[in-house]
Amino acid sequence: MHELSIAESLIDIVKEHCPAGAVVQAVLLEAGPMRGIDNEAMQFAWQCATPGTVCQNSRLELRILPWQLLCSACGAQWAGEDIYVTCKCGQTPCPVGGNDLKLTGIDVLTAEELAQEESNARVSRSERAEAE
Ligand SMILES: [Zn+2]
Incomplete structure (x- = not known):
């Protein structure tokens, strides 16, 4: 199953580019039609290959080019x-x-964004408390 080896090399590339402490949300992949990548098999490979890696719990967004x-x-x-x-x-x-196979984007939440999100959640909770 060549989708699995594609998933593994994608994870390696993401690992190189992911900033420390960031959480990968989505990985965007573009594949030429000559590659014959099956989206369902690719998603399955992603589920199999990502646990325990930097891509754990992330989405793979595959776009097959015309x-x-x-x-x-x-x-x-x-x-x-x-x-x-x-x-x-x-x-x-x-x-x-x-025959293209291109990693076109990585969506991450950086460590600061994660901290920000937590404090936003706290703010909205305290705003609600004031409003009540
Ligand atoms: Zn013609």
Whole structure:
């Protein structure tokens, strides 16, 4: 299952970039259609690989990119979900690229934000107490 090895290398990258004390909320991944990544299998791999790591309890947001198609007959180029299509000139286009695998973002709560959130919660509790 290649999704599991993708999950493991993602966790390694996140570990390198995650500031100390921060809690990872979500990891954003973009994959080209040529990769053949199945979202369900990827989510399952994420659940299996993350416990005990910096990514524990985080979400994996996977975006599968559309195919980039190029018609060599007329030079038209477009993006589409479907690879078996005919160009408007009648020729069959070929996919270009599609092999990308990119970690596009990491959502974290930093140690300060976590402390802030706690004090916000305290403030709203005391505000409520005053209002009553
Ligand atoms: Zn064409």
